[in-house]
Amino acid sequence: MDQVKSIFSIKDLENLSGIKAHTIRIWEKRYDVLQPMRTDSNIRYYDLAALQKLLNITLLHNYGYKISKISKLEDSELNKMIRGIITEKSAKNHALNAFKMAMMNFDQALFLNTYNQLLGEKSFREVFFEVFIPLMEELGFLWQTDTITPAHEHFITFLIKQKLLIQTEKVQVKEPENLEKTFVLYLPVNEIHELGLMYLNFEILDKGFKAIYLGESVPADNLPALKKYYNNLVFVTYITVEPDKDEINPYLKNLTDLLITEEDDTEIWVLGRQVEFIKPTHHPKLKTFQSIKEFSRYL
Secondary structure, eight states: OOOOOOEEOHHHHHHHHOOOHHHHHHHHHHHOOOOOEEOTTOOEEEEHHHHHHHHHHHHHHHTTOOHHHHTTSOHHHHHHHHHHTOOHHHHHHHHHHHHHHHHHHTOHHHHHHHHHHHHTTSOHHHHIIIIIHHHHHHHHHHHHTTSSOHHHHHHHHHHHHHHHHHHHHHHHTSOOOEEEEEEEEEOOTTOOOOHHHHHHHHHHHHTTEEEEEEESSOOGGGGGGGGGTOSSEEEEEEOSSSSOTTTHHHHHHHHHHHHOOTTSOOEEEEESGGGGGOOTTSOTTEEEOSSHHHHHHHO
16 A cells, blocks of 8 residues: 655655755745655655645746745745735646645645635636646656655545536536537557546537547547447547557557448547557547647647
């Protein structure tokens, strides 16, 4: 069972804040901004309060405040200043930091308060592109560097999925207006990274199309059955880790053989990290997208 992470190395602080470990050490020595604890072998480590303070300092520093001035602030003054400068320019970074702290503390209330504040100022689409996508991109790096555990990632991902489902339900009640295409959304076998696909479902429904959402780990040979019920199908898949780079091209060759014929207008649209490994030799009705934003503009 993964242990909840409550103490951090200086490298963890670098990964979470974006401030180099060397700079953090200089700030400690010159300005006493953090007071690290020490192991018996004299190695620095930090608690959640130190992480929170560094994230706040980083926001102020990025906003133009000099570290020499920030270092003289009491914690209460620091927090007050943070609240006072939350403008359009800094809201994204502030929200990212708040979501990181919510994740590190498993603090659902902080996540919800931050999200509701954002939603009062922005559309859900803006929140997703400006905050959630950068957050999820950071999580991949933080997980790879052992800064966070899978438990942290699952916690924050579930909360984002929750919000996506709420927004999707709102657009699902509308009758489809654009009947030119029907979209089938699925993930390949053993692919479980569903968040991107869920957002595509929201976008498709919001644009007035009909969508059939199959979800994660769907065998390719199950897909042709959909063609018995609908014409002009677009099969949409989001490939993050499976199939891997060595299997992605054989997988897509098999998929086009299964789904695309001369007699119909079936298409296959592919997104995700593995897109970069796709060779440009597949069927002309197979289209790839480099990002969710590109997909959304194309709809």
